[in-house]
Amino acid sequence: MLKEHSSLVRRLAIGIDAGLMSAAFLLAFRARFQHWPTASEELAAYGWTALVFTTICIFILYQAGLYTKLRYLSFREVAGRLAGAFAGTTLVTAAILFLSHATGYSRLLFFGFVFFALVLVGASRLGTKYVLEKIRARGHNYRAVLLVGQGDERNRLENLFQPGNPYGIKIAGTVDIENEDPETFARRLTGGIIDEVYFALPREREQPKLIDPLLEQAQTAGKTCRILLGIEEKHGRRCRFTRLAGRPMVVLQPAGIDPDQLALKRLIDVTGALVGLFLNLILFPAIALAIKLDSPGPIFFRQTRIGRNGRRFALYKYRSMYRDAESSKPDLIARNEIDGAAFKLSNDPRITRTGRFLRRTSLDELPQFWNVLTGEMSLVGTRPPTPDEVKQYGLKHYRRLAIKPGITGLWQVSGRNRITSFDEIVKLDTRYIEQWSLGLDFRILLQTLAAAWSGR
16 A cells, blocks of 8 residues: 555656646746747647656656655755756757757757756755655654664664654654563564664674564564664765675665666766767868878877776877877876876977867867767766876775776866876865766766866
8 A cells, every 4th residue: 555655656746747847848938939839830849859858857856766765865965866867867858959950949948948847846846845844843744663773873863863853753662672572572563653663783783683583573563674784874875775696785885876877877978979979070080180280190099098997998089199109208207297196297298289289179088989988988987097007006096996987077177287186186086986966977067068168
């Protein structure tokens, strides 16, 4: 019955969001053309993009847990996931518009639709959460919980679930697991209203012989059980649940990206790579001619880089240096402007005149869209190091290799020309890994485009 109810509520929420996005399209159309769409031709010409956007956005919102997990998410988390979902959907839909050559489509209409949709859906979702939290804080729509455990872990839950908490949790009783016999525990389970049982033990006391007997009784009594792991919060943010040979297993990932989010990130990467390769195809004749006229040597520069978890791959760029420039790098090491396992030289004598222009405009990076399309890189990630750089890494530096490297990243849009410490680069890369979201990727991409356009 509970599952049926949950499924019904979920379908209702999806239907409401679809309706709000339809209303957003009508508002955007009215604002752009000063009249409501009256002909089927107008709806066919402009409405298909709203349909594509709505379908993708609802899918991403579902994967982000915004139709199933609102009770345990904070307002900040809900707002962040909403922003990320809309940012990712906007990027994918804009790429579809570009690839479909929809030249007659109004960009003002599209971005107006996105704005109205974000406002309406965001207000609906955050407003619903606000109302539900107020209702729960007054003692309605609550879940009666029995806390089983010992020490700080159980005390932390007791403090979290004080009267008036926004989670809708009411403590029905507490149990000291070491002093509880099975008969007494059974009476607690059946002597009053108990919806769920929380098990919380200090890390040193997490033993199956303590939990299993009471867990078996709670399951026999038909109670939902939740087991809190005795691990630090900074690790818990990146954990997910899975199974191995039928046994439960908790996975702690270096980056807080689950497989569904990785799939969405990959979809955005492929879409962006196709757009980038299309631009590369248009500009290739001019760039290739400029490189050839400026200095002898190949058009493309190929270099071995280190990717996710140590995988080697061939990175491609347009050649911006004189031929055999790598052989002269040892002579320039003493002039390195970065303190640590990376190399940067502002006035590198190996760069050609054409190369300086290509680097200033970031056009030398265009061939890397092929690396993105093949899955070796991502649009946004960490800077791909060379094997020589990785040889100088300490243990903490290897965290940069936990995800795919990117064409751009937090380091690149945070003033890369002013950063002279490799540890600062690692700190920015680590922050990106730990705080990843589709919204963060979208913001970095926008900052990258702005920086490339201005020549920064």
